[in-house]
Amino acid sequence: MTAAPTAPDGAPGPDGSPARDGATAPEAGGAAPADAARACRDTRDLLWSALAGRDEQAAARAVFDALDGGVTTEQVLLDVIAPVQARVGEEWAAGRIGVAQEHAVTAIHERVIAAFALRAAPPGTPCAGRVAVACVDGEWHALPARILAEVLRARGFTVDFLGAQVPTPHLIAHLHQTGPDIVALSSSLPTRLPAAHAAISAVQAIGLPVIAGGAAFGTDGRYARLLGADGWAADARDAVEVIGQTLGGGDRTAFHQPIDDLPHLADQEYTLISRGRPDLVRTTLTGLAERLPAVRAYTDRQRERTSEDLAHIVDFLAVSLYTDDRALFGGFLGWTGDILEARGVPADVLLPGLELLSDELKDFPRALRHLAHGRATVAARPKAASGQV
Secondary structure (H helix, E strand, O other), X not given: OOOOOOOOOOOOOOOOOOOOOOOOOOOOOOOOHHHHHHHHHHHHHHHHHHXXXXXXXXXXXXXXXXXXXXXXXXXXXXXXXXXXXXXXXXXXXXXXXXXXXHHHHHHHHHHHHHHHHHHOOXXXXXXXXXXXXXXXXXXXXXHHHHHHHHHHHHOOOEEEEEEOOOOHHHHHHHHHHHOOOEEEEEOOOHHHHHHHHHHHHHHHHOOOOEEEEOHHHOOOOHHHHHOOOOEEEOOHHHHHHXXXXXXXXXXXXXXXXXXXXXXXXXXXXXXXXXXXXXXXXXXXXXXXXXXXXXXXXXXXXXXXXHHHHHHHHHHHHHHHHHHOOHHHHHHHXXXXXXXXXXXXXXXXXXXXXXXXXXXXXXXXXXXXXXXXXXXXXXXXXXXXXXXXX
16 A cells, blocks of 8 residues: 655645635836846756756756846746746645655755745835744645745835744744744645644634645635635735735634634544554554565565654544545645556545445544545545455
């Protein structure tokens, strides 16, 4: 059994959503729209070629030449770097590059952004507000948040960028010390939604509004609303507008919902499955070995990978129970099927594990409904080849 690795920055998300970043209005003094569009297109090609050769110097030259030619910081971030990073994610999802290559590209992008951010001239407008930008606890995909931070700086905001995986207690302590006007929380992985909920609630408890963004919150922001955020942004352009409106005295109650409005959690299924994750993974792996001769012949490395895959499935089942949205679980399995088949593995390889999990969770009615939806999603895929592991 081989399920899904974690999606890299820029990859289509496990909920089926594409990476979202868009163009914004150019900064003062930027190139004319047609010239800027042409320059961005040419720079994307140069940057892609440099990254394909892992040539960091060439990548930096492409970006700095564009800036020197009149392309704005914001245009470089949203019309060059974000689309190229999205292309890297698509190449990974299609199985044409590996995780290590994706990590190398992301690291180059981060260093290039740091280099040109240091040389960027301070904005000529008064401070639009002070924003703390952070990734939720357990979220390692920091590039989208870094791009947002630099776009906000270019728009005249004072920004405190805290980076990846910020534990909520440390975030709150930092906010007490620094006193921002608003917090922007980023998460790419839906499995981090419970951590995002804790962070949103804690930040609001000290009187600060929270704007949520990233693929974890859904293509329409449904999970940001569910978890009580004060606003949601589809991309960096949208985030600038939402933050500005919120700081300008917009109606927070129009989006904000009571943080305790998750009555489905009263059945304890999410808590019990999350706490029982190690036992569930171990029992399911044992069941696979008993049911399928091929699994009994696995090497230690194959067993380790299968255990990791099962853990991903349990994690997404748990978060679908947290949100009470079985489509989240089905979306993850659909995305996983796409990844598997791009690597020559039939999506039906997921079915035995899902059936065994249903046997183990026979006393959990909501979990059974979510698992049934997941099995139906996998079984409905075209050209599924069953009986292979």
